Amino acid sequence: MLELSTEGWLLAILASMAVGLAKGGLAMVAILAVPILSLVMSPVQAAGLMLPVYIVSDLGGLLAFRRDFDRRVLKTSLPGAAVGIGMGWATAHIVPDRGVTLIVGLIGLVFALNALIRPDLSARARQPSPLRGSFWGALAGYTSFVSHSGAPPYQVYVQPLRLPSVIFAGTTTWYFAVVNWIKLIPYAALGQLSPANLKVAAVLTPVALVSVWVGLRLVRIIPQALFYKLITWGLLAVSSRLVWQALSG
Template identity: 65%
Template sequence: MSVAGWVLAVIAAIAVGLAKGGLSMVAVLSVPLLSLVMSPVQAAGILLPVYIVSDIGGLIAYWRHADWRVLKMLWPGALLGVWIGWLTASLVPVEGVELIVGLIGFAFALTALLRRAPEGPPRPGRWSAASFWGGIAGYTSFVSHSGAAPYQIYVQPLRLAPQVYAGTVTVFFAVINAVKLIPYAALGQLSPGNLGIAAMLTPVALAAVWAGVRLVKIMPPRAFYLFITWALLLVSIKLIWDGGSGLLAD
């Protein structure tokens, strides 16, 4: 890779680590950043091992805080979404998925920023919504590691405490990323070249995990949710631009 490529790869690894440290939406930047210097497919293949090793750091910090009822409701749909992503990998352009994810995330984030602060108790979890958004999260996570946006659409209205939110999102995607290893290997995305680059990026991501854990501990709940909502909005705009531009170019 060029010098610019390595700089972007390091920034992408930092984004992955911060996400596994609890700032979940930051990870959505990783594949779009790396896609500036390589194909989205190669970018996803390089970053999957970085995600998985960073997941270990996140699990050490947060697994005790996870809301297992939320996870049990989300996982069935998410695993189905990964399977559908594998079956349709050669049929659906990545740009189309990026555009859809971007539009959904943009609408959700803009609504969250414009509406008044919610009153009353948090919204209860529902199997139907969990299955739907879990499936979207699993599918988009398989295609471009961008499952955090649909995941957040379901989980944020539950208004979990910051550490519970961080624990739940960490455990959720740790399982999904581990499952993705099989189809990624079958599709040839875990090549020796990609694994070599991933090995060099992993220490950077692990250092960023620690930084993310520290930030979550000191951020007030309102600031935490405001941060991830703005991150979702900005990343969604980026995904809309990339996806729309890619489809128009085709």
């Protein structure tokens, strides 16, 4: 089994809780998982360790949101996501992780600040668009492949649609479940699903599954207006963390 210190196990448990809460509907929390684990291991190893936890947690989320999702969003964004994952696989040994982290952070930061400064713009619902969905879906797929940080580009596309909070949470769960399944092939080809990582992931998975239930309970009782404020502030906080992480090295 992968050797982890006491601190490493505590951080791994926190990362698993973040994944589970996200699959229960608190989407932005999951982006903290890899940065948390990167405090005690390389980002590449952290991403490989967490992917099985994501995938098993997806099953709990899909069961919870089996009827609560928007097919139009998935149809307009998933094809682009598959392209983005392919680009990530093709350039895995070329593009530095820090550059991708900075881009993701800046996109989320600008979007969140714009939504907070000019809330009237985010209050007008858009309609799903194949063009916007393909672009942001590809960027979300690419950044999800690199560091499981596809939420900010995805949110830039989906949040202006102003979906009901449960539908937003369910659509997000379905989107990233499919993205994670697609990622299994390139991750295995790149050797990131090692037996040592899988053993640790098996220990962490029950923590994530319990957290799925907690997230599901929370997202169904939070008022919709408050829900969107929380995910916007969450996007701002996480994006700021990513920018700092990229610039500090």
